[in-house]
Amino acid sequence: MFVLGTRIEEYGLVVEVRPSWRLARCGGCGARAPGYDRRGPRRWRHVALLEMRVWLEYAPRRVDCRGCGVRTEAVPWAAPGGSFTYPLEELVAYLAQVTDKTQASRIAGVSWPAVDAVVERVVERCRAASSLEGLRRIGIDEFSYRKHHRYVTTVVDHDAKRVVWAGEGRSSKTLEPFFEALGEEGCAAIEFVTMDLSAAFTKAARERLPQAQIVYDRFHVQRLAGDAVDEVRREIQRDLAGTEEAKELKGSRYALLKNAWTLTVPERARLAAVQETNKPLYRAYLLKETLRDALNYKQPWRAEKALRAWLAWASRSKLAPFVRVARTIRKHLGGVLAYVRERLTNGIVEGFNNRLRMIARRAFGYHGPGPLIAMLFLCCGGIVVRPLLPTRD
Ligand SMILES: [Zn+2]
Structure with a gap:
């Protein structure tokens, strides 16, 4: 690109430019092509200079391309049909990557819809x-x-x-x-x-x-067990509605669902209370924990053995939500065991x-x-x- 001159206009700094190549290139396919005629000057928005807007100006030729017919010529500083220069588009895309849309729009001085449009164009260009x-x-x-x-x-x-x-x-x-x-x-x-x-x-x-x-x-599989524990707790709580025990149970929700190693001392105490007073709910808790342990085994055969034992236990647990989870896991067993082998x-x-x-x-x-x-x-x-x-x- 050659710079031919600059001038200050009301809307900003205008830089008159022209492509450095002599023979025009087709905007459709990029091939060299003979000139056909010349259109009036066009402007492309460029990276701003402080608070001053900058525009590149050039009167593009139309070319008579063998493959595409009469087309506007390609210019080296912008995509065909684009109204922003490549450097401005790259800047906007970079800002969109490192900050949010609002900041990108402010710093580059372009509108929100323009940020979206630029991101789409840059992605289109860069996606191999x-x-x-x-x-x-x-x-x-x-x-x-x-x-x-x-x-x-x-x-x-x-x-x-x-x-x-x-x-x-x-x-x-x-x-x-x-x-x-x-x-x-x-x-x-x-x-x-x-x-x-x-x-x-x-x-x-x-x-x-x-x-x-x-x-x-695996985490989705474990979530099934977590949801089942919650369901068991809610059912029991409904049966005990209005009693002191129901209130106590409500408070134990997080202790029941959290990972054992992140439990605080009061949460451990709550769990101990559940173990003491509520056998089915504690069984549900143990089922959830045991499923996680089964999936933790590093050797596939150990994990499979543990998982099969778990399925048998869950099916006989007399806890309807866990019977359902066991059924779901059995149905997907191949894919669950594949995790154990691949750790993906x-x-x-x-x-x-x-x-x-x-x-x-x-x-x-x-x-x-x-x-x-x-x-x-x-x-x-x-x-x-x-x-x-x-x-x-
Ligand atoms: Zn062409």
């Missing part, structure tokens, strides 16, 4: 076409936004530790475009899929990745999703999933943005 290549171990999870009315499903690569795909919805059909993009060969190369005990994702994985081992996330959890996917939930909360006003998904890729997709930052002394 090969981002689905070499996938072997993936994780699938969903997260909700807009007060839990809308869902986005994400796919992560456990090995590269980044998000590789995202789409709106959470049904078995949601993943269809992902499998399409992955292709037959790509699908066949997947060895492990981690997920929660979701029927929709299980169905999708069984159909499209029949050779892959499903690994159910959905933790990485959920970590990303927590981050995205934070982004969605911090900058509500994401009306469609498009900008939100772009933001997810920008922040968790392994995209490196290199803005032009001042060098340090």
Whole structure:
């Protein structure tokens, strides 16, 4: 790019420029092409100079491209059709990565919708076409936004530790475009899929990745037991309604649900009281703890033995919620035992999703999933943005 001159206008500093290449290039395909005619001057918004807006100005030619026909020429400082220069877009994307949308919009001096649009364009540019290549171990999870009315499903690569795909919805059909993009060969190369005990994702994985081992996330399995303890407690509490014992039980909720090693002394005392006075509830507590211990075994055969013993105990426990949990785990046993062998959890996917939930909360006003998904890729997709930052002394 050559600078031809500058002038100050009411709306800011205008820098007249032209591409450094002589022969024009087609805006459609980038190939050199003969000039056709010249349009009037256009302006591109550039990185601001302190409080002064800066614009690049150039009158683009139209070219007669062999492949594309008559097109506006490409310019080296901005994407075809874009109204921001690349340096401004990189700066906005970088700010969106390191801070929130409001700050990015303030510092770069562009509107909120412009931040969204820039993030989408930069992600589009930076996401390598090969981002689905070499996938072997993936994780699938969903997260909700807009007060839990809308869902986005994400796919992560456990090995590269980044998000590789995202789409709106959470049904078995949601993943269809992902499998399409992955292709037959790509699908066949997947060895492990981690997920929660979701029927929709299980169905999708069984159909499209029949050779892959499903690994159910252990923390979701444990959560089933935690929920069952709570259900047992609530039932007993209902039966005892109005008595001193019911009040006591209500206070023991956290002690029953917490991990044993994080219990405080008063919580331990509460548990001891439950053990003394309420046998079924204490049994529920022990079942929850024992399930965790079973999944903790490092040797797969020990874990499997413990898990099978647990299933037998839970089924005979006379606690309806645990009988149900045992039934669910039995139904998913292959995928639960796969965890024991592979030690893969959905933790990485959920970590990303927590981050995205934070982004969605911090900058509500994401009306469609498009900008939100772009933001997810920008922040968790392994995209490196290199803005032009001042060098340090
Ligand atoms: Zn062309």
